[in-house]
Amino acid sequence: MKNKYSLFSLVKNAFSYHENWEKAWKDPEPKKEYDAVIVGGGGHGLATAYYLAKKHNIKNIAVVEKGWIGGGNTGRNTTIIRSNYLWDASAGLYDHALKIWENLSQELNYNVMFSQRGVMNLAHNLQDVRDLKRRTHANRLNGIDAVYLNTEQVKKFCPIINTSPDIRYPVLGGTLQKRAGTARHDAVAWGYARGADEMGVDIIQNCEVKGIKRSGDSVEGIETTRGFIKTKKIGVVAAGHSSVIANMAGLRLPLESKPLQALVSEPVKPIIDTVVMSNAVHAYVSQSDKGELVIGAGTDDYISYSQKGSHDIVEGTLNAILELYPIFSRMRMLRQWGGIVDICPDASPIISKTSIKGLYFNCGWGTGGFKATPGSGDLFAHTIANDEPHKLNAAFNINRFVSGDLVDEHGAAAVAH
Amino acid sequence: MFIINCPYCGEREQSEFKAGGEAHIIRPKQPTELSDDQWAEYLFMRKNIKGVQFERWVHTHGCRKWFNVVRDTSNDVIKAVYKMGEKPPTK
Numbered sequence: 374m375k376n377k378y379s380l381f382s383l384v385k386n387a388f389s390y391h392e393n394w395e396k397a398w399k400d401p402e403p404k405k406e407y408d409a410v411i412v413g414g415g416g417h418g419l420a421t422a423y424y425l426a427k428k429h430n431i432k433n434i435a436v437v438e439k440g441w442i443g444g445g446n447t448g449r450n451t452t453i454i455r456s457n458y459l460w461d462a463s464a465g466l467y468d469h470a471l472k473i474w475e476n477l478s479q480e481l482n483y484n485v486m487f488s489q490r491g492v493m494n495l496a497h498n499l500q501d502v503r504d505l506k507r508r509t510h511a512n513r514l515n516g517i518d519a520v521y522l523n524t525e526q527v528k529k530f531c532p533i534i535n536t537s538p539d540i541r542y543p544v545l546g547g548t549l550q551k552r553a554g555t556a557r558h559d560a561v562a563w564g565y566a567r568g569a570d571e572m573g574v575d576i577i578q579n580c581e582v583k584g585i586k587r588s589g590d591s592v593e594g595i596e597t598t599r600g601f602i603k604t605k606k607i608g609v610v611a612a613g614h615s616s617v618i619a620n621m622a623g624l625r626l627p628l629e630s631k632p633l634q635a636l637v638s639e640p641v642k643p644i645i646d647t648v649v650m651s652n653a654v655h656a657y658v659s660q661s662d663k664g665e666l667v668i669g670a671g672t673d674d675y676i677s678y679s680q681k682g683s684h685d686i687v688e689g690t691l692n693a694i695l696e697l698y699p700i701f702s703r704m705r706m707l708r709q710w711g712g713i714v715d716i717c718p719d720a721s722p723i724i725s726k727t728s729i730k731g732l733y734f735n736c737g738w739g740t741g742g743f744k745a746t747p748g749s750g751d752l753f754a755h756t757i758a759n760d761e762p763h764k765l766n767a768a769f770n771i772n773r774f775v776s777g778d779l780v781d782e783h784g785a786a787a788v789a790h
Numbered sequence: 791m792f793i794i795n796c797p798y799c800g801e802r803e804q805s806e807f808k809a810g811g812e813a814h815i816i817r818p819k820q821p822t823e824l825s826d827d828q829w830a831e832y833l834f835m836r837k838n839i840k841g842v843q844f845e846r847w848v849h850t851h852g853c854r855k856w857f858n859v860v861r862d863t864s865n866d867v868i869k870a871v872y873k874m875g876e877k878p879p880t881k
Contacts, residue, residue, distance in 0.1 A: 616838035627834035629811065630863075675809035675847075678840045678864050683791040685805040718834050775830040 375571045378482050397563060398570035403577050406603040407435045409757060410595060411610060412582050412618060414438025415447040416558070417735060417742065418610035419565035419576070420750020421757070426572035428751070429758035434574045435604075436566075437597060439581035443562030446612050446742065449712035451635050451657055451669040453648050454744040455492040455553035457519050459508050462768035462780045463721060464515040469765050470748025471552060477747055483564030485556045486662065490647050492553035493522070493530060495697075497542040497653040505548045512550070522547045531647055533700050540696050542654050555648060555659055561746055585622040591730035592622070608733045608757050613678065613713025615736035622732055626723070627774045628715045631672045632682035633740050634690075636709035640664030644700070654693035666704060668694060672714060672740060682711045714739050719773075721780035724753050724766040733757050734771065792866050797873050798853045810846035812836050813858050814878065840864050844878055 376382055376395060386394055409425060411418045414436045425431045436442075454474055456467035478484050496502045505521060512519035527547045528536045536544045566576055577599065584596035585607065594603040609618045613630040640663050648659040650669075657669035670690035673682045687709060695702055717723060717737035722745070724735045735753040738745065752766040762770060773779055795801050818824055818832055837843070843863050848856045860870040860879060870879045 614840070616836070617840050620837070620839075625831070625835040626838070627830075627836065628838050629836055630838055630840075673809075675804075676811070676838060676843065676845070676863050677866055679866050681866075683805060685791070715838075774834040775826045777826075 375567070397567040398576050401575045401577065403435060403437070403580065403597070403599050403602055404575065406594075407575070408433040408604065409606040409608065410434070410602060410604040411436045411608045412595070413445075413610040413612065414442035414562075414566075414576060414578065415445050415610065415612060416443065416561045416565065416746040417612075417738075417749045417753070418608075419443075419562055419569055420746055421608055421610060421735065421753045422574045422576075422750075423565045423569040423572070424751045424754035425758060426569060426574055429754055431758060432573045434569075435602065436569070436574060436576050437580045437582060437595070437602070438576070438578045439598075441578050442566050442576060443559055446712040446714065447558055447562045447746075449635065449710060450558060450743040451659065451667050452555045452558045452743060453492060453553075453650070453657065453659065453669070453741075454487070454556055455550050456517055456744070457492070457494070457508065457512050457548065457550045457553065458782060459511050460780055460782060461515060463782055464512065464517055465765050466722075466748060466752070466769065467745055468515070468517050469752070470745045473747035473751065474556065475552075477561075477564070481564040481568050483560060483567060485560045485564055487554065487556040489552055489554040490659075491530075491549055491551045492648040492650060493527065493547050493549045495527065495534075495547045495649065495651040495653075496545045497651065498545065501653055502545050505546065509548050518550055518552050520549050522549055531645065531649055533645060533698055534649065535697055535699055542651075542693070542696065544697070553648070557662075558743060565750070582618060582621070585618070585732070587622065587729065590728070592732050604731075606731045606733070606757055608735065608753060610735045610753070612736065612738065612742070613715050615715050615734065619734070622729055624727055624729065624732070626734070626736065626771070627718050628737055629676050630678060630713050630715050631675065632677050632680065632711040633672045633714045634670040634682040634687055634709065634711045636668050636670070636687065636706050637661070638666040638668070638701075638704045638706050641666070641704070649697075651693065651697065654697070656690050656693035656697065658694060658698070665707065666701065672716070678713050680711045680713060714742075716740070719779040719781045720783040722749070722769055723771050724749065724756060724769045725762065725771040726756065726760065727771060792868065794847060794859065794868065795871050796849045796852060796855075797857050797871055798855050799849060802849070802852060806849060806851040807847045808850045810848055810856065812838075813844040813846045842869060
């Protein structure tokens with residue numbers, strides 16, 4: 374049993390100069406066999422292992438990660454959490470996640486710094502206005518908090534926005550989800566890792582999957598850089614590298630992996646106390662607790678695994694940011710990076726069984742997977758444990774690309790992909 | 791960001807071009823005779839290779855012509871460029 378993090382433990386450890394904190398998770402050697410192996414030690418993978426152990430009583434689990442946990446897209450995203458999606462299936466999925474977020478720090482005994490500071494989506498043309506109003510109505514029918522704001526209300530909620538009518542893309546209105554916000558991305562991975570480790574899950578880092586062994590139509594195990602691991606159930610949560618793993622199993626996925634960039638500025642005093650997203654001009658901005666502006670850009674349109682994008686994408690985003698927030702014109706950017714996102718043709722994820730018995734995929738989150746981390750892990754764990762999807766992820770099966778029953782969130786999701 | 795050698799215009803910045811995805815996907819001759827599985831395979835399923843990929847590009851802000859590129863998607867190094875209708879290089 375791990376020691377609980379509390380004010381008492383903080384004070385106690387202060388007396389020993391914080392040198393005796395126990396390790397949050399172990400560094401085990403891989404065993405020969407597991408009941409289930411999760412490929413990918415990001416937030417989604419660790420959450421999957423956590424819920425498999427907690428809710429489905431499968432304890433003999435390994436999470437294999439080729440690098441370090443949370444070092445992929447979990448540590449590279451802009452940490453925005455919201456559930457204001459248009460379609461019923463998506464609303465159900467993302468709001469399930471949002472509800473878990475609201476109590477996650479308590480559940481994990483780990484401060485994920487979930488901050489419900491609200492997310493505002495701006496409208497810049499007449500079609501945006503119509504789309505956002507429609508989405509607001511759809512959200513409210515699904516029990517998701519959403520309000521439509523006119524230009525004055527946008528200005529009142531976030532005073533630094535330039536609402537002048539004569540800019541290139543004037544602000545005509547926006548939507549606001551107050552329950553939405555941000556969280557500390559690393560803490561999510563670490564919190565789930567600590568929780569899973571406590572229940573006996575082996576978190577194996579620096580362990581890259583090199584092959585998937587099959588006998589007939591079922592899986593037998595995985596070949597890794599640290600030897601063969603036998604298992605009957607493999608849950609793949611490899612984000613941008615999902616197709617690479619799928620190819621090892623002789624499976625094809627409807628995914629394209631593309632670079633998505635983000636950047637942060639030098640830290641400044643509090644200036645923006647919410648998250649503002651703008652679909653049409655593709656600029657997102659929020660401020661981290663350290664004071665950095667966190668800015669999200671768009672995806673490049675070519676397939677790449679190089680974790681770096683094109684300069685013109687960043688330039689376009691910053692043009693939009695400067696027009697909307699003239700006050701940022703002298704900010705200097707500190708860091709810029711790229712992550713590889715796996716995008717489905719309908720911009721919705723896949724949380725599904727496959728044609729191979731014992732092989733499950735959780736992928737296709739594209740540009741917006743972070744917000745879904747707890748819900749995704751919970752539903753994927755359900756799918757793996759029962760060999761059947763939960764009703765909330767039934768629509769996100771891989772077979773929808775054959776049946777044509779797509780969950781088309783392209784554009785509708787308040788974000789251009 | 792990289793430079794693409796357009797077979798019609800020469801070397802230009804990648805931002806002048808638009809990517810068209812995987813190359814050499816042949817449109818089925820009789821779409822009405824395909825099963826749903828075959829249609830999904832043609833329409834949606836992609837190799838999405840990490841490594842050397844054959845792909846299509848169009849010089850949007852230039853000659854507006856389509857052509858093929860062989861590029862390593864793990865580091866964005868371009869190995870070859872060839873015109874539409876030409877056979878892909880084997881080496």
